[in-house]
Amino acid sequence: MKNVLKDKSYQFAIRIVKLTQYLQNDKNEFILSKQILRSGTAVGALISEAEFAQSKPDFISKLHIALKEANETNYWIDLLKDTQFINEKMYHSIQPEIKELISILVSSIKTSKENHAN
DSSP, rough: OHHHHHHHHHHHHHHHHHHHHHHOOOOOOOOOHHHHHHHHHHHHHHHHHHHOOHHHHHHHHHHHHHHHHHHHHHHHHHHHHHHTSSSSHHHHHHHHHHHHHHHHHHHHHHHHHHHHHO
């Protein structure tokens, strides 16, 4: 079975790595780039880790942490735009992806909680 959330978060992590390379090589920016690299790649890592959770509560917990990392990544993306480290085009290219990941995570957590309660 294809795991859409895992696939999307992995592709997003690749974009974050490339964004970090751009920020460091082209903009000579090392502090914010490390922050977004950490949070942006953690999303997919946590989703991947959740696949082998020990229990349903552990699974839900890992998705919650992934959601927190996704929300933090969204913050860094907004900050990079508002400080002109990325332009509007770059922002509008990557921002919908993190919003979609957040939306899918919220939905997955909600569904998992409902299924766990039954």
